Amino acid sequence: xxxxxxxxKKFEPPFKEGRLKRWYPLYEATETFIFEPTVPTPGxxxxxxxxxxxxxMFLVVMGLIPATLWAFYAFxxxxxxxxxxxxxxxxxxxVGFSIARKEEISEGFLVTGLLFGLVMPATVPLWLxxxxxxxxxxxxxxxxxGTGRNPFNPALLGFAFVYLSWPVHMAPSAYxxxxxxxxxxxxxxxxxxxxxxxxxxxxxxxxxxxxxxYHYALAHYSLTDMFFGFxxxxxxxxxxVLLLLGGLFILVxxxxxxxxxxxxxxxxxxxxxxxxxxxxxxxxxPLFHFVAGGLMLGAFFMATDPVSAPxxxxxxxxxxxxxxxxxxxxxxxxxxxxxxxFSILLMNLFAPLxxxxxxxxxxxxxxxxx
Amino acid sequence: xxxxxxxxxYQFNFRGAPSAEVVDVSVGESLRFDLDAGTxxxxxxxxxxxxxxxxxxxxxxxxxxxxxxxxxxAGTVARVVVGAAGSDEGGKVASAxxxxxxxxxxxxxxxxxDASATTSPxxxxxxxxxxxxxxxxxxxxxxxxxxxxxxxxxxGAVAGLDDSPEQVIVRGLFTEPFFPVEEQLAVERSDAxxxxxxxxxxxxxxxxxxxxxxRQGMPKELSELVKVKSVEIVEAPARYPAENPQFLDGLLAGxxxxxxxxxxxxxxxDVLRLGDLATTGVYDVREYVALAGEGLSKPSHAMVFPGSxxxxxxxxxxxxxxxxxxxxxxxxxxxxKSVSLDGWVTPGTRSVVVVPEHQKRRFLGFLxxxxxxxxxxxxxxxxxxxxxxxxxxxxxxxxxxxxxSCSYCEWVCPVGLNPQTLWKLGDIGEVEEAASQGxxxxxxxxxxxxxxxxKIELTADLKRSQEQYRQMLAEEEAAAGAA
Numbered sequence: 001x002x003x004x005x006x007x008x009k010k011f012e013p014p015f016k017e018g019r020l021k022r023w024y025p026l027y028e029a030t031e032t033f034i035f036e037p038t039v040p041t042p043g044x045x046x047x048x049x050x051x052x053x054x055x056x057m058f059l060v061v062m063g064l065i066p067a068t069l070w071a072f073y074a075f076x077x078x079x080x081x082x083x084x085x086x087x088x089x090x091x092x093x094x095v096g097f098s099i100a101r102k103e104e105i106s107e108g109f110l111v112t113g114l115l116f117g118l119v120m121p122a123t124v125p126l127w128l129x130x131x132x133x134x135x136x137x138x139x140x141x142x143x144x145x146g147t148g149r150n151p152f153n154p155a156l157l158g159f160a161f162v163y164l165s166w167p168v169h170m171a172p173s174a175y176x177x178x179x180x181x182x183x184x185x186x187x188x189x190x191x192x193x194x195x196x197x198x199x200x201x202x203x204x205x206x207x208x209x210x211x212x213x214y215h216y217a218l219a220h221y222s223l224t225d226m227f228f229g230f231x232x233x234x235x236x237x238x239x240x241v242l243l244l245l246g247g248l249f250i251l252v253x254x255x256x257x258x259x260x261x262x263x264x265x266x267x268x269x270x271x272x273x274x275x276x277x278x279x280x281x282x283x284x285x286p287l288f289h290f291v292a293g294g295l296m297l298g299a300f301f302m303a304t305d306p307v308s309a310p311x312x313x314x315x316x317x318x319x320x321x322x323x324x325x326x327x328x329x330x331x332x333x334x335x336x337x338x339x340x341x342f343s344i345l346l347m348n349l350f351a352p353l354x355x356x357x358x359x360x361x362x363x364x365x366x367x368x369x370x
Numbered sequence: 371x372x373x374x375x376x377x378x379x380y381q382f383n384f385r386g387a388p389s390a391e392v393v394d395v396s397v398g399e400s401l402r403f404d405l406d407a408g409t410x411x412x413x414x415x416x417x418x419x420x421x422x423x424x425x426x427x428x429x430x431x432x433x434x435x436x437x438x439x440x441x442x443x444a445g446t447v448a449r450v451v452v453g454a455a456g457s458d459e460g461g462k463v464a465s466a467x468x469x470x471x472x473x474x475x476x477x478x479x480x481x482x483x484d485a486s487a488t489t490s491p492x493x494x495x496x497x498x499x500x501x502x503x504x505x506x507x508x509x510x511x512x513x514x515x516x517x518x519x520x521x522x523x524x525x526g527a528v529a530g531l532d533d534s535p536e537q538v539i540v541r542g543l544f545t546e547p548f549f550p551v552e553e554q555l556a557v558e559r560s561d562a563x564x565x566x567x568x569x570x571x572x573x574x575x576x577x578x579x580x581x582x583x584x585r586q587g588m589p590k591e592l593s594e595l596v597k598v599k600s601v602e603i604v605e606a607p608a609r610y611p612a613e614n615p616q617f618l619d620g621l622l623a624g625x626x627x628x629x630x631x632x633x634x635x636x637x638x639x640d641v642l643r644l645g646d647l648a649t650t651g652v653y654d655v656r657e658y659v660a661l662a663g664e665g666l667s668k669p670s671h672a673m674v675f676p677g678s679x680x681x682x683x684x685x686x687x688x689x690x691x692x693x694x695x696x697x698x699x700x701x702x703x704x705x706x707k708s709v710s711l712d713g714w715v716t717p718g719t720r721s722v723v724v725v726p727e728h729q730k731r732r733f734l735g736f737l738x739x740x741x742x743x744x745x746x747x748x749x750x751x752x753x754x755x756x757x758x759x760x761x762x763x764x765x766x767x768x769x770x771x772x773x774x775s776c777s778y779c780e781w782v783c784p785v786g787l788n789p790q791t792l793w794k795l796g797d798i799g800e801v802e803e804a805a806s807q808g809x810x811x812x813x814x815x816x817x818x819x820x821x822x823x824x825k826i827e828l829t830a831d832l833k834r835s836q837e838q839y840r841q842m843l844a845e846e847e848a849a850a851g852a853a
Contacts, residue, residue, distance in 0.1 A: 001733040032769060036735030038728040039766040043830060045704040045816035046697060046725060047384075049778075050743035050750060051823040052768020054736035056776070059749050106771055148772030148824070254747040257777060306775040311791050313780065359791065359807060366808040369625040 005035050025098040029105035057110040059255045063246035064114055064301060070242050071235035074178035075122035076185035076199075079235040083117035085126045090116065090133040090154075097142045108147030108307075112137065115155035115301060118236020119294070119341065120162075121174040123192045123201075128169055132162035152348045153305045156341050163341075172203035175232035202232045205292040206337040214284045217292070226291035237294035247300030256304035259313060263320015264299040264327070265290075271328040283332055295327065298340035308348040314361070315354035323347040371593070372604040374583065374621055378784040379609035380746065380817055382547045384703070385759040386664035386723075390554075393661075393672040393688065397443055401677030402479045402714045405429065405452065409527050410518055412439055414478055418450045425652065428478055431518065434531055439717070440515030442655035442675055445482040452476040480677070507572050514647050519640040519718060520573075523619030523633030533631040538574045539618050540567075540582040542638040545610040546702030547762075548662035549720050550671050552638040553584055555658060557591045559642055566645030567598040573644075574634060576600075581622055582638070583612070610704070611784055611815035620785065625811065637720075657719055661688055663703075664761060665696035665724030676717035683715060683722060690724055697764040699723040704816035728765025746778055746821040771824040779818035779828060785811050789818040789828050796835035805839045812836065 008031055014020040015027035031037075033054070041048060071079040090113045098105040116133045136158020141150035163170050176190055177200040190199050205226060208217035221231045229239025237243070250256040268289050275283035289295060303309065303323055310319050323343050330339025405412045412429035416422060422441045431437035508531055511517050520529040523539060542552050556563050570580050579600045584592060586605045593603055604622070606612045615635040623633050639658050646653035656673040663669065666688065674683055680698060690696055690711075699706035700719050715722065732738060740750025744760040747753075752760060779789035787808045795804040809832065818828040 004733070005731060033734075035731040035733060037766075037769055038731055039769065039825075040697075040727060041764050041766055042827065043708070044706060045820045045829065046699055046706065046708065046764050047703045047762040047820070048765070048767050048825065049747075049821045049823070050740065050745045050767050051747045051778075051821070052736070052766075052825065053771045053774060053823050054768065055749055056747075056774070056823050058736050104769060104771075108774070146772070148774050253749045254778070255749065255776075306777065309775070311775050311777070311794075312788060313777070355791075362788070362808065363806040366806060366811070369628075369808070369811060 001035075008034070022099055025103065025105050026095055029095075029098075053107045056255055057107040059253050060111045060250055060301065061114055063250040063255070064111075064118065064236070066242035066246050067236045067239055067297070068114070068118065070229050070239045071118065071122070073184040073186055074229060074238060075176050075235050076188035076190040078122045078190050079117065079120075081126060081189075082120050082122070082124065082129050082235070083114060085129045086117040086120075086133045087113035089130040090137045093134055093137045093142065097146060101146070103146065106147040108141070108150075109137070111305075112141075112154045115153075115236075116158050118297065119155065119159045119234045121170060121233075122176050122190060122235050123174050123195055124162075124169055125192065128162055128166055132158040134158075135161040148307055150307055151351075152345060153302055153308045156302055156345050156348075159341050160345055172207050172232075173201050175201055175204055177202040177232045178230050178238070180230055204233045204337065205231055205288075206331065209284060209288070209292070210331075210337040213282070214288055218288070223287055223291055226288075231292075234294060234297075237297040240291040240296045243296035243300060247296060250300065250304070256300065257306065257309070257313075257316055259316040260304045260309060260320045260323075261299040263317050264295075264303060264324040267321040267324020268295065268327055269324075271325040275328065275332065289328060289331070293331075293338045294340040298327075298344055299324075302341070303344045303347070308351060310351040310354045310358075312355050312358035312362075314358040315351065318354045318357070319347050319351060322350070372581070372602060373586075374604050374606035374612070376607070376609075376612075376621060376784050377786060378782045378817070379607070379611065380782050380820070381609050382545070382703075382744070383757075383759050384547045384664070384744065384762040386662050386666065386669050386762070387548055387759065388550065388660040388662040388669045388671050391670045392658075393670050395656075395672050395674045395678065395683055395688075397482045397675045398678045398682035400448055400479050400481045400679070401442065401445075401675060402477050402679070403428065403439065403677045403717065404714070405476045405478065407716065407718075409521070410437075414450055414452060414476070416447045416450065416478065418447055420447045421445070422447060422480065424655075425515065427513075427515075428480070431528065434512075434528070436509060436512045436531055437517045437528060438513055438515050439518065440655075441480055442677065443480065443482040445480045447478065448481040449479040450476070504572060504575060507569070511569075511573060511644065511647070514653070516640065516643055516647060516653070519636060519643075521615055521635045522630055523615050523623070523635045524628050524630045526615060527630075529634050530631055533634070535574050535578045535634045536632050537578050537622060538570055538580045538634040538636065539615070539622060540570070540580055540636055540638055540641055541613050541615070541618070542582055542584045542588075543606055543608065544613045544720065545608050546613065546704055548660045548669070548723055549613070549702055550658055550660040552658070553588055553592065555642065556638055557589050559645075560591065562642045562645035562649070563638070564598055564645070565649055566641035566643070567601050569644040569648045570636065570641060571598065571600055578634075583618060609784075610817065611813065614784075614813050614815055616813040617784060617815070620811070620813075657715070657717070659715070659719055660721040660723075662721060663696075663699075663724040664763075665690050665693075665698075665726050667691040674715055674719075674722075676715060676719070678715045680709060680713045680715060680722065681711045684711065684724070693726070694729055695727040697725045697727055699725060703762065704820060705814070726763045728763045728767070746782060747823075766825045768823065768825050770826065773826060774824050776823055778821040778823065782817045782821050784815060784817065785813060787812060789832065792835070793826065793828050793831055796831055796838075801835045801839045801842065804835055809835055809839060 015024045094109045136154040140152040140154035140157035205217040227240045251258045269286050272286040272289045276285050326343040327339045411432040413432050414429050415427050424444045425440045427438045428441045429439040518528045522529050581604045583604045585608050619633045643653040659674050661672050742761050743750040743752050792804045812832050816829045
């Protein structure tokens with residue numbers, strides 16, 4: 001691969017000290033993406049852990065791969081176009097801001113771009129994907145200073161923007177019902193123009209449950225269907241089992257902090273269990289909550305975004321618990337079918353508050369040591 | 371027997387560990403000693419051209435003239451340079467790294483009489499005779515050039531000659547790669563150890579127990595050997611930074627009960643020296659060090675004269691393997707100091723580590739399965755085989771980014787701090803807030819910097835914040851005094 005590096009180095013001078021100097025972050029990002037950089041440690045400690053942000057973000061993407069592949073099976077090739085647009089538009093904004101700030105391009109967008117694509121319905125217009133991801137990256141992250149300083153999960157903020165601004169494109173008619181027959185829609189490209197011919201659209205189980213009660217939803221889709229992913233929904237959220245696999249992967253590799261998903265599951269299980277015990281006819285059973293919507297995607301991949309979550313470990317517990325309970329509250333009492341994304345966004349806002357509780361606790365403890 | 375437990379910490383397993391073989395390194399052509407040794411500032415006692423005997427006083431501590439630094443060999447004082455060599459004024463250059471400075475305050479160079487000497491001179495009588503009285507014993511140890519090896523656990527400075535410590539910590543366990551295993555030394559030289567612990571008991575006074583820190587599941591002999599009154603064995607997990615003096619002080623004295631003069635810290639091999647001194651009147655001046663790291667073809671232990679040039683120590687069989695550029699470290703991989711081959715082995719050095727510099731730019735490195743990577747995360751295939759030693763090099767292994775709040779630093783912090791919060795507070799200048807979060811308890815072990823995926827220099831930055839906070843307190847005090 002030496003020749004490739006030599007070739008790349010030929011293009012470096014104008015970027016480094018020349019007329020393309022302003023575009024240096026782009027060159028730098030490309031070069032270090034393809035060839036691992038060799039920066040010496042500036043001092044003690046003289047050796048460093050092999051983990052870095054590129055690998056870190058790449059592992060999250062790895063965790064999402066099973067669910068992404070399922071999206072292609074269940075909804076055809078359209079989700080790929082959505083993901084490509086999401087990466088391209090978000091990437092341009094990221095690069096633009098890096099150039100303006102004269103900073104290196106950070107890797108956080110590798111995850112945001114994919115996540116945003118996975119929370120969209122398969123038939124969503126591509127211009128809407130572009131608008132959503134642009135809003136999310138711009139107002140969720142860049143105006144606060146870029147990756148590491150973002151108070152919100154950019155993918156979620158983009159989703160909220162699209163969901164509230166163009167509800168018609170996120171309505172039940174936008175969602176495709178996956179087929180049970182091999183090879184799914186693997187060979188198809190389903191968009192709003194041809195989907196009525198080649199496939200069926202349908203409300204998600206949560207929308208059904210909101211309008212007609214959960215028994216109605218369960219009459220259409222069994223819990224097993226939901227668990228394996230044979231339900232309509234956002235492209236990346238439907239297969240609970242594959243998200244569980246990917247989620248366990250990022251927990252085991254320590255890329256995500258286990259306290260957050262565990263906290264969310266406890267929160268959801270606890271509150272939904274209590275409600276179900278009170279009125280099993282009206283409130284959803286806990287298992288339904290776990291597999292019917294975006295809970296797995298949200299708990300493992302959205303809420304665990306370390307930057308927008310609290311820093312303290314105790315804060316992470318509270319964040320997870322409240323997030324989980326809030327999901328149940330929204331699903332059962334708010335005029336929205338799904339509450340995962342909004343719960344997490346809301347908890348992003350509360351993250352500094354949860355931290356504050358534990359920072360004060362620590363300050364009291366440290367006082368005794370001083 | 372006590373058991374030491376702590377959360378966090380990290381067990382390193384790098385290739386290049388020293389073999390059990392102990393090599394005798396000859397004295398070399400000259401020995402050089404920095405007058406600014408980091409924790410001590412020495413004032414030179416000898417003139418250029420003078421002849422000195424072994425154990426003759428070369429320098430005295432600036433703050434405590436009774437504390438001597440003695441010549442390890444008989445020889446001629448070849449050079450005395452006071453003040454920074456090459457710079458206008460001495461003493462101005464502050465060391466940015468942990469450990470000793472680069473001879474900024476000058477140095478003394480001694481040329482040994484017999485360059486082929488390989489062992490320390492025997493039978494050289496010291497001035498004054500050994501005494502059982504505490505103060506006389508302290509004076510004798512100070513004169514013999516061993517006192518500066520006793521450190522204050524709280525400040526890290528040389529112990530005060532009029533201290534009344536409440537406990538003495540003897541470090542027998544070292545976990546930083548690559549420090550020598552001192553337990554073995556203790557088993558082999560049990561008589562000297564017993565005698566040394568008796569001397570230590572005398573030096574510290576009656577109320578101070580000696581806590582000998584060793585590895586869990588230590589050699590049986592050790593527990594039977596140590597029958598000295600007021601000695602207690604402390605078993606610690608072999609996780610870095612179990613040997614950090616400030617850390618041990620905090621764990622054994624309690625973080626709330628700390629203060630200067632309360633805890634002494636001494637290394638096990640220095641206790642052996644004390645024992646020899648009391649028995650024979652002399653001791654082996656050579657440092658028991660590890661010569662290790664992947665940059666050496668035959669890593670081993672060695673007996674090295676303090677002040678030897680590194681190029682002499684790493685010559686012959688012990689030479690750098692020559693596969694590309696390397697970094698030579700005095701001390702361990704985490705807290706050591708990078709030196710050139712023209713450097714000198716500082717007295718008290720425990721290891722000379724040679725680490726390869728990072729050179730190879732892997733194609734799509736972040737996609738690599740990672741068969742030879744050491745990582746706190748489990749993001750590499752090599753994590754599936756935890757018993758295998760990994761390669762290490764002096765590269766960042768990534769690029770510097772803003773904190774992504776992954777919490778790895780909090781996970782490994784042995785003191786139980788939250789380094790990422792401290793760092794962020796320091797980054798925006800809120801050092802007071804950081805201090806309320808325990809900033810001043812940071813022991814500078816380097817683990818947070820080690821694990822950081824965003825490659826932030828947490829250890830150095832927190833150290834700077836600590837200094838800022840100290841300065842702030844001093845200014846406030848001065849202002850209060852003026853008002």
